[in-house]
Amino acid sequence: MNRKLTQLELDSALSDLPPIMTPREAADLLRLKLSTLYRHVSEGRYHQAVRRGKPLRFWRDRLVQEFMR
DSSP states (O other): OOOOOOHHHHHHHHSSSSEEEEEHHHHHHHHOOOHHHHHHHHSOTTOOOOOOOSSSSEEEHHHHHHOOO
């Protein structure tokens, strides 16, 4: 049976990762190829991706929540 993780469980599992992640870190966390992550962003799957100028960044907690939907 699947159940939602509590915020405490998420916090403890992700505590060693930075709160703002590069595309490479995000792809590694989600176990995706980097090109697949960029494709998902262009398709609008990760609405919380942040682009400040040219670099793309992800909020760790929001990325995990969107991935789990």
